[in-house]
Amino acid sequence: MNILLLTDHFLPNIGGGEFIAHYWADALTRKGHKVIVPTLRPAFRSYNETMVFPYEVHRAPFIPFQPTLSSLLQFYRIHRKHKIDIIHANFLYRAGYVGVKLQEIFKVPCVASGQGADILIYEPLHYGNLLDLKILEKTKHVVKLLSGFIYNCQKVRTRFLELGGQEEITHHVYNGSPYKDIRSDRRITIRRELGVNENDILFVAVSRNSKIKGLHLLIDAVEKLKHHPQPFKVLLIGPHTEQLNEPICRRGLSSFFHIEGEVPFEIDKKTNIPKMPTQHIVDNLCASDVFISPALSGTFELSASDAMSAGLAVIVSDNIGNRDVVYNGDNGFVTENNNSDSIASAMGNFLDNPLLAQVMGKKNKEIAKQFDWDTIAEKLEAVYEKTVQRWNKLRLK
Numbered sequence: 001m002n003i004l005l006l007t008d009h010f011l012p013n014i015g016g017g018e019f020i021a022h023y024w025a026d027a028l029t030r031k032g033h034k035v036i037v038p039t040l041r042p043a044f045r046s047y048n049e050t051m052v053f054p055y056e057v058h059r060a061p062f063i064p065f066q067p068t069l070s071s072l073l074q075f076y077r078i079h080r081k082h083k084i085d086i087i088h089a090n091f092l093y094r095a096g097y098v099g100v101k102l103q104e105i106f107k108v109p110c111v112a113s114g115q116g117a118d119i120l121i122y123e124p125l126h127y128g129n130l131l132d133l134k135i136l137e138k139t140k141h142v143v144k145l146l147s148g149f150i151y152n153c154q155k156v157r158t159r160f161l162e163l164g165g166q167e168e169i170t171h172h173v174y175n176g177s178p179y180k181d182i183r184s185d186r187r188i189t190i191r192r193e194l195g196v197n198e199n200d201i202l203f204v205a206v207s208r209n210s211k212i213k214g215l216h217l218l219i220d221a222v223e224k225l226k227h228h229p230q231p232f233k234v235l236l237i238g239p240h241t242e243q244l245n246e247p248i249c250r251r252g253l254s255s256f257f258h259i260e261g262e263v264p265f266e267i268d269k270k271t272n273i274p275k276m277p278t279q280h281i282v283d284n285l286c287a288s289d290v291f292i293s294p295a296l297s298g299t300f301e302l303s304a305s306d307a308m309s310a311g312l313a314v315i316v317s318d319n320i321g322n323r324d325v326v327y328n329g330d331n332g333f334v335t336e337n338n339n340s341d342s343i344a345s346a347m348g349n350f351l352d353n354p355l356l357a358q359v360m361g362k363k364n365k366e367i368a369k370q371f372d373w374d375t376i377a378e379k380l381e382a383v384y385e386k387t388v389q390r391w392n393k394l395r396l397k
Contacts, residue, residue, distance in 0.1 A: 002034045002082045007090040010039040019276045027377035029055045038074045052271040071098045086384045091118045100145040109391035111148030114156045122297035148387040152300035153321025171383040177305035179372035184286035201232040204288035206303040209240040214294035220340035230351040285310040289357040308368040313360035315346045331363040
């Protein structure tokens with residue numbers, strides 16, 4: 001199958017959406033598909049042209065104020081050469097907006113995926129693209145014309161239907177994890193470096209520090225637990241987490257935290273493509289016992305998938321997509337959104353019963369097998385085939 005993976009979020013820019021697109025394309029290519037990723041060349045900054053991808057990447061010149069025209073011209077050239085079977089737009093807007101235009105003009109079915117702020121909103125923090133009325137109207141237009149929609153969690157599916165989408169074209173595919181590569185032999189070494197004994201509980205959060213990620217709630221929760229007799233520590237990894245040093249010190253909680261800050265990306269020597277997660281993050285996950293995501297809003301977070309692949313118990317907010325695979329009290333705990341008391345209670349369960357993390361972590365290791373990118377590619381294949389079949393039937397009517 002010839003697949004056009006349409007995305008505005010792509011390497012060398014770094015983020016979850018960029019890596020999702022890369023891992024999709026990589027896994028589908030390994031399964032024998034022809035994957036082509038058209039993306040716009042950055043307008044005012046250089047980009048790394050030394051990356052060697054196992055699939056085709058076409059970077060079109062950026063036409064100021066006419067990005068859709070750039071994509072149309074680019075697709076015309078690609079389609080003439082390869083005859084595309086299906087378009088997969090990563091994000092409803094802007095990629096999905098371009099995708100349905102291509103579908104209309106070239107009669108090639110388009111499926112789209114919704115990710116994070118692209119489809120979800122959290123009004124207290126003015127989070128979400130759909131709070132912009134112009135983007136909202138364009139997104140509703142996309143939703144009505146799509147031939148297929150891929151959701152990574154029930155929250156996204158619900159939002160898609162609220163926007164006017166058809167239930168019969170929805171397909172469930174998780175965001176994945178490099179399951180087979182989440183391995184480490186540095187657990188003892190890292191815990192020793194952190195001053196954490198084997199019987200202590202090490203919590204870990206992998207996240208950028210922004211209000212929507214809710215790390216301030218984690219600090220509040222630790223303060224509520226600071227007199228607990230069970231020794232524990234919280235490891236924070238991610239951009240700008242070092243900014244939390246000041247409030248942590250001010251509240252006398254420094255002994256409970258280790259802030260790693262932003263971890264430099266590791267580059268594959270053969271391809272010059274960054275790795276995500278880095279081995280350094282994998283090592284720290286495998287050295288930990290419990291992963292925490294107190295985010296106030298989000299879809300299916302890659303960091304939580306990686307943590308489950310590493311065999312960690314998890315604590316997640318009930319307002320992020322990963323709650324779909326967390327069975328409260330069985331393989332982790334789901335906390336009330338924006339509630340530090342609820343987070344403290346969940347953490348306290350592991351402090352009261354230190355063996356609980358190990359039991360839950362083993363269950364998550366099994367659950368996470370379905371997140372492997374090769375497994376995700378098989379699910380995408382099924383979506384594409386169903387979408388093309390449906391498209392052909394509708395055109396024959």
